[in-house]
Amino acid sequence: MPVRAVRGATQLVTDTRDQMLDRVAEMVTEVMTVNRLEVDDFISVVFTATSDLVAEFPAYAARQLGFGEVPLLCARELEIEGSMPRVVRMLAHVETDLPRADITHVYLHGAAALRTDLTRVRSVPDE
Template identity: 85%
Template structure:
């Protein structure tokens, strides 16, 4: 079994606690589903948020999904001029049999525009 890094990102419409938890949970479960992962496959995860998101820790959404024993940390994203607002990013380290080229990185909502060069992305329309 190999250790792989898998990325995810999502953009929020507004900075509210419920919206943060909903969008981050959607991103985390999307990464899990796209790569056939379960919580026990996760070694650790790093979440970053842009400075305009202050309503909740993104990692709390993962905790609510059962990541209680997985080391998680949150950090502030760099403030770069013209960067996309209201974005949460995740980089998780996982154990998987997937080859590196088969890892699916999940970019949702407006964040789908961030890394089209990296791998497959998907834009989820707002409900």
């Protein structure tokens, strides 16, 4: 089965544990839904967070979704002047029969502005 990379990003309104868990779970679940993936399809996931997010590890949200046996890694995003604040990104390697061109990358909330070049970006309004 082919291995593909799937990207995602979401932006938090505030740096709270609950919002980190909710937004990351939403992003991971949406990546799974739109790409017809199950937890067993995931090889590994790397999460990055901007330096202004310290309330919780993004990977903990995935663990709560059943990713206990999937290797997960959290890292800091580069601190580039003018970059979007409070963003969590993910890069997942998955086994899927989907052609690379049919993989849907998910950018939610304010993070939808990060990849306006992608035609299949779903923007969810902030609460």
